[in-house]
Amino acid sequence: MDERRFTEKDRWAEVDHWMALHLLPADPVLDDARAACRRAGLPPIEVSALTGALLGLLCNLVGARHILEIGTLGGYSAICMARALKPGGRLVTLEADPRHADVARANFARAELTRQIDMRVGAALDLLPGLVDEGHAFDLVFIDADKENSAAYADWAATLTRPGGLVVIDNVVREGRILHETSDDPALAGIRSLYAAMRMDRRFEAVAFQTVGARGWDGLMICRRL
Ligand code: SAH
Ligand code: DHB
Ligand code: MG
Numbered sequence: 001m002d003e004r005r006f007t008e009k010d011r012w013a014e015v016d017h018w019m020a021l022h023l024l025p026a027d028p029v030l031d032d033a034r035a036a037c038r039r040a041g042l043p044p045i046e047v048s049a050l051t052g053a054l055l056g057l058l059c060n061l062v063g064a065r066h067i068l069e070i071g072t073l074g075g076y077s078a079i080c081m082a083r084a085l086k087p088g089g090r091l092v093t094l095e096a097d098p099r100h101a102d103v104a105r106a107n108f109a110r111a112e113l114t115r116q117i118d119m120r121v122g123a124a125l126d127l128l129p130g131l132v133d134e135g136h137a138f139d140l141v142f143i144d145a146d147k148e149n150s151a152a153y154a155d156w157a158a159t160l161t162r163p164g165g166l167v168v169i170d171n172v173v174r175e176g177r178i179l180h181e182t183s184d185d186p187a188l189a190g191i192r193s194l195y196a197a198m199r200m201d202r203r204f205e206a207v208a209f210q211t212v213g214a215r216g217w218d219g220l221m222i223c224r225r226l
Pocket of ligand 3: 045
């Protein structure tokens with residue numbers, strides 16, 4: 001086949017697929033969860049298999065017993081992380097859209113993770129103060145919801161994460177559009193203010209890196225709570 005008919009993005013996806021085939025075990029439960037998201041018409045924006053595995057690895061690294069996710073969608077990333085919980089651990093995940101939450105609930109049941117996952121349906125900014133009142137100290141927080149509120153979520157995460165814990169933030173590159181100072185896209189403005197806030201924030205040691213793969217060109221920020 002003519003090489004030139006493949007776009008750069010196709011090649012990134014192909015390499016992602018190849019790496020996943022070599023490194024990740026066959027996983028019918030996760031495959032089914034992703035398929036259920038597609039059948040339900042959810043936007044195809046859940047993490048890739050490899051990013052899901054990275055989230056699981058980070059949860060293992062911090063010995064996670066207590067995980068928070070902001071933005072559940074159909075529960076793909078939540079399953080990746082909940083599986084890495086220490087025995088008796090729990091993952092709290094926040095989702096604003098009840099339709100997404102229904103799909104996630106069914107996926108959690110099929111993954112036999114209903115006991116480990118506490119999904120709360122509502123706008124995250126309404127739910128986060130309640131988590132503070134409940135006295136949670138999370139080992140890892142994954143922020144992957146509306147990008148407009150990224151800086152606010154990182155601020156809540158600083159309060160809710162134990163020292164040494166991690167805050168992981170998805171979609172911090174958006175095909176390089178974070179460089180566009182004058183963009184009127186509120187999602188981009190949100191990510192840009194996240195960087196501005198992190199630069200000043202003495203509570204975190206923060207890094208970010210760019211990724212290409214099945215989800216195109218984007219990036220992750222990983223912050224350690226000091
Ligand atoms: N983490 C998921 C993908 C999340 S997509 C995965 O990788 O599998 C982003 C999700 O955030 C969507 O389901 C969207 O409905 C949800 N969301 C958007 N705004 C929100 C808000 N204000 N509070 C909570 N969830 C929100
Ligand atoms: C979008 C959101 C995400 O969380 C993601 O991983 C990719 C895209 C979006 O809203 O476009
Ligand atoms: Mg995302």
